[in-house]
Amino acid sequence: MTESNFEALRITEILHSPQGEAKTVGKPTAFVGLTGCPLGCQYCDTVYALVGGDLLSLETILQEVKRYQCSLVTVTGGEPLA
């Protein structure tokens, strides 16, 4: 498992984009991309998110998300808690 605790998470990227799936498709969304995953799926389309990243405090993550001023947030992978 990638290093993380209750006060910080290892983050690959935080970005703003229209949601591409689910019931909120097309709506402005902030995406928080976590780093790491123990599963190693052969079809993984986010191998860039399996290593590296930056350990960010929850406060820093929330500040970045608030910058995008949208009401939807998706936490996505890597899937370090899998």
Ligand code: SF4
């Ligand atoms: S990030 Fe998702 S697709 Fe990639 S290895 Fe982990 S579970 Fe599989």
